Amino acid sequence: MHVGGVDKFAGLWDPEPGWLNTASYGLPPRPAWEALQAVLSDWRVGATSWEPWDESTTRSRESFARMVGADVRDVFVGSTVSAALVPIAAALPDGAKVLTDDVEFTSNVFPWKVHEDRGIEVVGVPGDQLVASIRPGVDLVAVSAVQSSTGVVLDLPAVVAASKEIGALVVIDASQALGWLPLTVDGVDALIAHTYKWLMSPRGATLGYLSPRLQERCRPMAAGWYAGQDVHGSYYGTRMDLADGARRFDQSPAWFCFVGAAPALELVEEIGIETINRHNVDLANEFRAGLGLPPSISAIVSTNLPGAEDAFAAAGIRAAVRDGKLRASFHIYSTRADVHQALTALKPLLNS
Template identity: 85%
Template sequence: MEAVEFAELWNPEPGWLNTASYGLPPRPAWEALQAALSDWRVGATSWEPWDESTTRSRESFARLIGADAADVFVGSTVSAALAPVATALPDGAKVLTDDVEFTSNVFPWMAHADRGVEVAGVPGEELVAAIRPGIDLVAVSAVQSSTGAVLDLAAVVAASKEIGALVVIDASQALGWLPLTVDGIDVLVAHTYKWLMSPRGATLGYLSPRLQELCRPSAAGWYAAADVHSSYYGTRMELADGARRFDQSPAWFCFVGAAPALELVEQIGVETINRHNLDLANEFRAGLGMPPSNSAIVSTTLAGAQEAFAAAGIRAAVRDGKLRASFHVYTTRADVHQALAALKPLL
């Protein structure tokens, strides 16, 4: 099966090379969201049918990362999802990260500086070597937002296990095109509005059983209860077993769009999407005279590229002073050729 067999499920305007900023919804996700909005407009249903999408999203996410759904929690943002883990760190803990790590996986740790938690950032190529005794937690992205660099996850896990450090992975720029599992990982969190092509506001995360015992569900509300329907009022608290006690009350419509999008990624297959994305990204890289890479994100310094793309109707991004183009399942070779044609006068 090839990704192009599913191309008719999207309607991108030519030149969209910016999935690393946000993904485009497949038709099943778009239609499910429109139906829910129509029901909301007239009060056609209660909220429970919308919430079924939260369960579907949780289960699909678990399958995508090789986890048990009981160890998956739902939320709205990566930083909020990491907050209970940061709170569980002991005073004086040492956190190691990449020096270009997206701040949603940096600020939650730095917010505890008042109790001695220290955060050190090193260049990505030095990260594994820097995982030495004294580091309590390694917080890093599976794929870096600014550079597109793909983490050597196996090496990070191995080095962290050797010293007993926790491993926290932000998979927001990876999940949906890069095959991942949670083997050896303590926390894996991903916002779904990028490569999982869902509405912004649906975040999912894996929390290992040992961390579930260490962390306090400090944001617990009615949705984290064992029985959500009997937890609306009063002072009796009985939280759910497993990671669900770390659930934040879901933004229903975001999950209505997320469930069919995640399930479609499963149907197509992450390996298929990976092959499609890398073929196009490497064709683009070759056209710029760059060597091939293992990333669906291409980051390059090319004077005038942003203006050339804008003039040609190519939508990409500039991050950390570099042009960033990203290629996903709905990207075509015509998009690649259009982008290269726009940049050709600059080469």
């Protein structure tokens, strides 16, 4: 049984019972799966050119823009979060200070740290101290909207307000948030999300927002034919005419990844992120209550319960262990039956 008003969409997924690991990767809805199978069949026999496949890149870009309240001209496509951060990191002046969470996923840490040889300083603080640590001297705040290891949801308005006071840039990794947590780019300089988790797409389709002021500061370090103003006129030669707006930061897309991404993103829009949020958080809180934990606003539950990993494995439940803690994540295809199955598996540990 589902909760949160998603019943009419439940038949679009075919999860094996006990999948509680969307924070590792999401399961494709049937429209995305079928679209991908169709183009793979075409690819196998050479039935078409690549241009129809690439229409999915445009659809994905437009869907992402609508989700986060961005102008589509400020949205770029790529392959990974870390690669998307390269031009931003390269634009930081020598000696700049980057503030992050001390458990931040390294795709939003290493792109800054590789510039330590020119004085870039990366400082990690506990998440509950992040906002208070946004003080003069910080040039850029790089943090996840939802932490991968703990599931903690960032107070994004507070981060934006504190950063605005000192003129610091705000760069958000939304990979563990977009698809279930309502987000907008208001006050943010960059918001980047890989789509293979909560947006339930093939790995290799990343989308990002760059504010106009940040676009002006950055050099398109990965510019290629796809970043050209006229894509089809940018195949050969030494003349370069890059696209206006964020499209000049495009990386040439992995076509099939975006073929799967476009219908998945559009389905998330159709269902509504608010609806998905209610469903996910309700299930996560039901699981939390069964563990004796207080309620939360996150779809990810992280807890230190010795023996949980083995208990889940024995019961056929797929979750994850991150930073030594059990991590269970609940998405639109998760059900109350999944919650009860998980709690039943853990019951002997809770009573010991």
